[in-house]
Amino acid sequence: MITRRIALLGVAVAALVVAVPALAADDLNLPRQAVALVAPPFVHPHEQATKEGPKIIEFKLVITEKEVVIDEAGTKFQAMTFNGSMPGPLMVVHEGDYVEVTLVNPETNAMPHNIDFHAATGALGGGALTHVNPGEQVVLRWKATRTGTFIYHCAPEGMIPWHVVSGMHGTVMVLPRDGLKNREGKALRYDRLYYVGENDLYVPKDEKGKYKSYETVGESFADTTEVMRKLIPTHVVFNGKVGALTGKNAMTSKVGETVMIVHSQANRDSRPHLIGGHGDYVWETGKFVNPPEKDLETWFIRGGSAGAALYTFRQPGIYAYVNHNLIEAVELGATAHFKVEGKWNNDLMKQVQPPGPILPGKSSAADAVVKTR
Amino acid sequence: MLLAMKIKAAITAAVLASPIALTVAPVAHPVDSAITEIAAKPFQYRLAGDFSRDGKPAPAPLREALLAASIKIMNRQVTAGEYARCADDGRCPKIPQASAMAERPMVGVSWRDATAYAEWMTNKTGVLHRLPTDEEWVFAAGQKVRDEALPLVDPVDPAQAWIARYEAEANRARPGALDPQPVGAFGRNENGLLDVGGNIWEWTNSCFLRMTLEPTGAARVTNTNCGVRVVQGAHRTYMTDFIRDPRTGGCAAGAPPANLGFRLVVEDKNWPALQRMIVATFTPG
Numbered sequence: 001m002i003t004r005r006i007a008l009l010g011v012a013v014a015a016l017v018v019a020v021p022a023l024a025a026d027d028l029n030l031p032r033q034a035v036a037l038v039a040p041p042f043v044h045p046h047e048q049a050t051k052e053g054p055k056i057i058e059f060k061l062v063i064t065e066k067e068v069v070i071d072e073a074g075t076k077f078q079a080m081t082f083n084g085s086m087p088g089p090l091m092v093v094h095e096g097d098y099v100e101v102t103l104v105n106p107e108t109n110a111m112p113h114n115i116d117f118h119a120a121t122g123a124l125g126g127g128a129l130t131h132v133n134p135g136e137q138v139v140l141r142w143k144a145t146r147t148g149t150f151i152y153h154c155a156p157e158g159m160i161p162w163h164v165v166s167g168m169h170g171t172v173m174v175l176p177r178d179g180l181k182n183r184e185g186k187a188l189r190y191d192r193l194y195y196v197g198e199n200d201l202y203v204p205k206d207e208k209g210k211y212k213s214y215e216t217v218g219e220s221f222a223d224t225t226e227v228m229r230k231l232i233p234t235h236v237v238f239n240g241k242v243g244a245l246t247g248k249n250a251m252t253s254k255v256g257e258t259v260m261i262v263h264s265q266a267n268r269d270s271r272p273h274l275i276g277g278h279g280d281y282v283w284e285t286g287k288f289v290n291p292p293e294k295d296l297e298t299w300f301i302r303g304g305s306a307g308a309a310l311y312t313f314r315q316p317g318i319y320a321y322v323n324h325n326l327i328e329a330v331e332l333g334a335t336a337h338f339k340v341e342g343k344w345n346n347d348l349m350k351q352v353q354p355p356g357p358i359l360p361g362k363s364s365a366a367d368a369v370v371k372t373r
Numbered sequence: 374m375l376l377a378m379k380i381k382a383a384i385t386a387a388v389l390a391s392p393i394a395l396t397v398a399p400v401a402h403p404v405d406s407a408i409t410e411i412a413a414k415p416f417q418y419r420l421a422g423d424f425s426r427d428g429k430p431a432p433a434p435l436r437e438a439l440l441a442a443s444i445k446i447m448n449r450q451v452t453a454g455e456y457a458r459c460a461d462d463g464r465c466p467k468i469p470q471a472s473a474m475a476e477r478p479m480v481g482v483s484w485r486d487a488t489a490y491a492e493w494m495t496n497k498t499g500v501l502h503r504l505p506t507d508e509e510w511v512f513a514a515g516q517k518v519r520d521e522a523l524p525l526v527d528p529v530d531p532a533q534a535w536i537a538r539y540e541a542e543a544n545r546a547r548p549g550a551l552d553p554q555p556v557g558a559f560g561r562n563e564n565g566l567l568d569v570g571g572n573i574w575e576w577t578n579s580c581f582l583r584m585t586l587e588p589t590g591a592a593r594v595t596n597t598n599c600g601v602r603v604v605q606g607a608h609r610t611y612m613t614d615f616i617r618d619p620r621t622g623g624c625a626a627g628a629p630p631a632n633l634g635f636r637l638v639v640e641d642k643n644w645p646a647l648q649r650m651i652v653a654t655f656t657p658g
Contacts, residue, residue, distance in 0.1 A: 072551060074550075247543035247628065315532065344530035355583065355596070357595050
């Protein structure tokens with residue numbers, strides 16, 4: 001049993017350890033690799049399959065509380081973020097690697113925070129070991145024992161959902177060491193990867209129906225919680241903002257290129273759909289030990305999970321990637337676009353006759369029915 | 374020739390002077406509601422709608438145009454306060470706007486709302502008020518018209534034009550502010566019209582037409598859809614008549630107008646009649 005005195009002694013020892021290089025306390029004799037994280041929808045460079053043995057992969061997450069704009073009308077929102085983006089960055093490692101995260105809560109923040117990794121085992125996903133007040137940092141290491149895409153999110157007692165829907169969520173992708181495979185065991189690869197993090201937002205309105213803005217994160221808490229409890233989001237967005245992945249920020253690809261789309265929703269169900277395309281291989285639950293489903297039209301992302309879909313573009317043009325609850329896509333913001341270069345394939349699709357007047361007497365499906373009678 | 378006249382003054386005069394049953398309320402206009410008359414003169418007009426030649430998409434023809442007569446058009450957009458009076462009268466649908474915006478242009482209106490307002494104004498004043506046609510709007514907008522030639526869709530490879538259009542739309546300058554701004558915030562054009570091509574797009578009365586270009590160059594209408602009207606502003610677009618908020622998303626990739634509002638045209642032909650009526654009532658019999 002740990003007494004308070006021993007616990008305090010532990011703190012003192014920890015303080016001493018900090019004085020010498022932190023890595024000296026390492027009990028794992030494994031190579032280390034520090035990875036610089038990249039803001040979504042992009043991802044840091046990584047191997048899809050690796051011949052190297054397990055490593056300790058070091059990541060740094062800096063928590064940033066800040067005001068952001070979440071739609072074209074300029075609605076202001078008090079966000080809480082990992083590394084300043086909603087969602088936080090995608091972290092890619094391989095099975096058997098150790099993920100070592102330095103979680104920094106700068107003094108400029110107002111709230112205590114922590115982090116719960118769905119991919120990690122024990123201590124509430126690390127949440128119980130990572131509470132940091134403003135002005136503190138913590139280092140947590142966990143072993144990636146299962147492959148797949150897994151959510152991470154902030155989980156402070158009593159305020160978990162508020163922190164999550166305020167932007168504190170992201171995804172870890174643990175790849176099999178020998179890469180992704182289809183049902184028959186054949187290797188699957190992607191030419192590029194996009195990370196789409198969906199976020200339901202609950203912005204309070206004033207008595208005139210205008211969105212309210214707040215000076216600080218804390219001031220928004222009571223009103224926001226009231227809106228959250230009704231479970232009707234005011235916005236459902238990809239990557240933090242209505243239109244974050246459209247227009248000049250549309251995702252790009254080319255005909256013949258295979259794209260991996262990692263889609264996370266830390267709080268609420270979603271149903272991604274690529275308009276005009278498909279999911280060639282989809283790990284709907286995101287766990288790579290299960291064979292991918294093939295040729296999906298829409299896939300289901302359970303709230304609190306991330307999934308992955310592979311698609312090889314076969315036709316150029318503009319594609320919309322939406323939450324196929326189309327009310328959420330069009331009215332609330334859950335729409336992204338792909339701009340795909342390449343040459344049109346008339347065999348896959350052709351406009352046989354442009355729109356024009358309805359011609360009487362010409363054969364059509366309707367006429368054919370009449371003829372059979 | 375530029376002739377501005379205060380319709381408010383004219384109407385008030387009619388009420389005071391006329392024993393006839395003109396149901397005109399002495400409307401207190403919070404802002405200048407001048408109507409500008411612009412004399413007809415030739416202008417360049419790119420036809421609105423969808424064009425094809427020999428079954429293939431074709432660019433909309435650019436024509437030398439001339440309106441049949443001078444046009445009398447509001448030099449500013451209808452304000453929220455003005456629209457609210459029509460709504461209070463029960464003749465326009467009630468559309469909530471922040472009360473502080475009363476003196477700013479009305480936004481969030483459909484073609485149907487705008488048309489209801491025009492009819493209300495016509496009944497109130499006895500002078501025919503209506504939305505401009507696309508030709509009239511382009512003529513009055515003058516130098517503010519942006520003739521945007523979007524690439525044509527090649528049926529053999531339609532995707533190239535979609536991508537080019539998407540990029541053109543993505544590169545369009547977006548208005549800095551989306552909320553309606555004070556009247557005049559977007560400047561005055563050479564015809565005296567305020568805020569043309571600002572952050573409010575304006576309904577016109579022109580229907581969406583699908584046309585075939587004949588070898589003679591004549592445009593033959595193959596389909597008329599009056600459920601979709603031409604909307605004008607920083608770029609020309611087409612909107613279903615009951616749309617109030619021109620958002621996009623999902624299948625519809627592209628940059629929509631920021632706001633929908635309107636300004637009205639006063640029909641020339643009834644005006645002299647009213648004037649004669651006013652004169653007649655002043656003339657001792």
